[in-house]
Amino acid sequence: MYRTEDMYELHSLKKSNQYTVLNYDQSGQSTQIDLYDFATLQKTATIIDSKQQKIPTIDAYTFDLEEKILLLACNSTPIYRHSFTADYYLYDISKKELTRLFDFQIQEPTFSPDGKKIAFARENNLYVYDIASKTTVQITADGQKNTIINGICDWVYEEEFAFVRAFDWSADSKKIAYIRFDESEVPEFSMTVFNQQLYPEVTTFKYPKAGEKNSRVSLHLYDIASKGIKTVDLSNYSDFYIARIKWTNDANVLSAQVLNRHQDNLDLLFIDGNSAAKKVVLNEKDKAYIDVTDNLTFLKDNSFIWTSEKDGFNHIYYYDKTGKLKNQLTKGNWEVTQFYGIDEKTNTAFYQSTENGSINRGVYKIALNGKNKIALSNETGTNEATFSPDFDYYIRTFSSAKQSTAYTLNEVKSGKELKVIENNAALASRLKEYNLPAKEFFVLKTEKGIELNAWIIKPKDFDAAKKYPVFMTQYSGPGSQQVANQWNSLDDYWCLMLSQQGYIVVCVDGRGTGFKGAEFKKVTQLQLGKYEVEDQIDAAKVIGNYPYVDKSRIGIFGWSYGGFMASNCILKGNDIFKMAIAVAPVTNWRFYDSVYTERYMHTPQENPSGYDDNSPINFAGQLKGKYLLIHGSADDNVHVQNSMEMMNALIKANKQFDSQIYPDCNHGIYGGMTRIQLFNKMTNFIKENL
Incomplete structure (x- = not known):
């Protein structure tokens, strides 16, 4: 009801001055890919209607290079945050012919530049499908769950380098480059999935925690004609990441970005497609880390x-x-x-x-x-x-914000x-009747003289002569931004509702957050949670001194990195914060994945104090205020282990706290009535304790 109308799956076409949008017809329970003219914005055609073609709703689509054939994803089945398998259909636009590709689900199908073939992954192996002959050639055969993955990223690459498809076609359609992941030595993590069954299942996957073994990666070139595979010699690198691969416009030159484990030294390589010989074209170094x-x-x-x-x-x-x-x-x-x-x-x-x-x-x-x-x-x-x-x-x-x-x-x-x-x-006029308060942006200066971006939401009937409780919301992770001049997110509506209940809601982006230069962002290097926590505590002190704020009633909330922060704030700032809510928090960076954690902290073996000095687990005995700890039991990202160990530490310190586990929920904690129950729980906790 309060979502904005969006342009879903907007594709700008290359061959004509047009664009396409995926439109969902709620009444007909169907999806259409509609074609529009850039110059007039007029809809010129419906390319395909899922109802007319008697296929499930379309989740995503891609064109071949000539924009004559469509690849349609239906019945998507999520794997992790970005990855999924789906049923795929080929649609010839001019002939209006629809073909189901296979009777099984596949991953990341990608047209060759000449539009004649489709490369795809299935069960950790790579294949090439020929559209004309409808035949499939298998490229790799050693793919095996939790051991070898060809052409698709492992869990940590997908989550932290933010890509899934680890293969790419050369410009002349003659070669495919791909990354092979050998995760046989990566430690495994297991989660119990209850699923309302008599005997719960155990899901086990490879998850390299900070300082543990990563997948061994290698780079390969497959020749379509000869079916031969060449390996790129990367033996001069040790314990490295291949953060990106991409063929250049020269059909015989592949680019690859190779990053050392500390992620502070990156080589951009150009690789010869025939000989697999490599050369460093550009090197980038940083005293902290390099963003890919x-x-x-x-x-x-x-x-x-x-x-x-x-x-x-x-x-x-x-x-x-x-x-x-x-x-x-x-x-x-x-x-x-x-x-x-x-x-x-x-x-x-x-x-x-x-x-x-x-x-x-x-x-x-x-x-x-x-x-x-x-x-x-x-x-x-x-x-x-x-x-x-x-x-x-x-x-x-x-x-x-307006x-x-x-x-x-x-x-x-x-x-x-x-x-x-x-x-x-229509949304704007619907919201008018609620007479919502405005989000005010300002720069908060701490006693240390540090200037931080912030916003404040005051109750609509705000009276400067009164004293108000303050609820602080934040995320604070490296390079992130919560104080942004953009339209409401769903969390913003919650904050607006809290202001209607008589709370002042504040958000402050402390040091370590993004878009204010490298120095501001990278000051937290090797000690995540030190300066960020200082800044939230110092910001709360400044806000507590506003004449209209009751400084004895300041609370803080955060999810994920924000949960790590909220936990630290209620402990290290126990004389400042009256209550805290931590959702899916990291409670010790030793429990989190290698790529993200080591980018900012190096390994626990190299930097033990960086890990221990800001782990809320080590400060459980300092809890004074009210603390609510929330986690999904099937969180594959920030494992529920984090909250269990936090509970353990609080119990050992004989501290009372509140907690809520959401069975079979992942890091997003959603589905059915879950979000409504979760936000009602948090709202009630705020009302009772702030």
């Missing part, structure tokens, strides 16, 4: 775009095909937050940044020589863009708005 992105973009001549924080802020760099720097496109004490692409006709780059303040996002264009920068968005808030293939038009998505999400068609030349697609006016 998808911004690497190749131009026709194989020169490339790269983003880096090497001057203290994230900016765009342009290199020739040998890795020689041609130009730094963007400069300044602000961050590039998204790279959209290059118009090679005009040698113009398009990007999103924080030039208009770290809580805002603007869309810009700039020439490859770093000149003629033009802002394509002028409203203050969060601007995003989807560009037409010829870069003449873009669909702008805009929202702010303005619900709006989609408009804009002209690239001037940035001028041509037409409103969707402005969510």
Whole structure:
């Protein structure tokens, strides 16, 4: 009821000045892929209707390079956060012919550039399907659950490097590069899944915790014609990650990003597709860590775009095909937050940044020589863009704390708005009757002189002569941002409801959070939870001194990293916080995965004090206030072990606390009435204890 109307699965087509959107027809219980014209926004056709074709609702879709065939995913079955298997259908758009690919589910099917074949993964092996002959060739045969994975990421890569498909087609469709994961020596984690069965099941998967063994990765090149496989020699690296692979525009050159285990040294390799010989084209070092992105973009001549924080802020760099720097496109004490692409006709780059303040996002264009920068968005808030293939038009998505999400068609030349697609006016008028308070943004200065972005929501009938309790919400994880000038999330509605109950709600982004430069973000290196906790405690002290705040009634809440923070705050700030709610918290970084944890902490063997000095488990005896601990029993990400060990520590310290376990729920804790029950529980706890 309070969700914005969105443009789902928006694809900008390359071959025509059009875009497609996946539309869901609730009354007919069907999905359609509709085609629209960029210049007029008029719907020109329905490409496919799931009801007419008698197939299940479409979850996702991809086009072949010529945009003549569609690959449709239906009946998706989630695996982890991003990965899933699905039933796939091929749809020939001109012939209007639909073919079910297989009578089993597969993963990550991907068209070859010539549109003749589809590579896919099934049960840890890679295959190639020939569309014309309807025959399948198996590329690998050693795939085995919890042992060997070919072409699909293991759990920790998927979660922390944020990709699933670890294979890629060469531009001439003659080769497939893929990463092989040998996870045979990675320790296993087991979870009990109750599933309302007489005998619960045990799910076991490979999960490398901090300091433990990772998958051994190797990089391979498969030749379609000869069916031969070459291995890229990476023996000069030890204990490393292959964080990205991508074929360049030269059909014989593969790029790979190899990262050391500390993640502070990255090599961009160019690999010869025939000989598998490699060379380092670019090396990036950082005294803390390097963020891996998808911004690497190749131009026709194989020169490339790269983003880096090497001057203290994230900016765009342009290199020739040998890795020689041609130009730094963007400069300044602000961050590039998204790279959209290059118009090679005009040698113009398009990007999103924080030039208009770290809580805002603007869309810009700039020439490859770093000149003629033009802002394509002028409203203050969060601007995003989807560009037409010829870069003449873009669909702008805009929202702010005051303005619900709006989609408009804009002209690239001037940035001028041509037409409103969707402005969510119906939602705005529906919310008016609730007379909701406004979110006010401000900069909070701590006693130490540190300036932090913050927002505050005061009750609508706020009276400065009264004293109000304060409820602080935060996440605080490295590079994150909660104080952002954008439209309400579901949690925001909860915060607004709490303000209606007479609470002041505050959110503060402490040190370690993102978009204010590398120094601000990376100050927490090797001691997660030190400065972030200091900043929340110091912020609570400042807020407690506001004349309209009752400093004896300050509470704090957080989920995941935020739960780690809320737990530390109620313990280390036991004279400041009256209550805390921690949902799915990390309680000791030794329990969390290797890639994320070691990026910021190195290993427990190298940095034991960094792990122990800020683990809430070690400070359980300091609990004074009211503490509610919540976890899903089937959380594959932050294991319920974290909360169990926290409970153990509190029990040993003879401390009373409240807890709630959600059976068979993962890190998101949802499904059915779960979220409603959870938020009612938290609301009641706040009312009773704050």
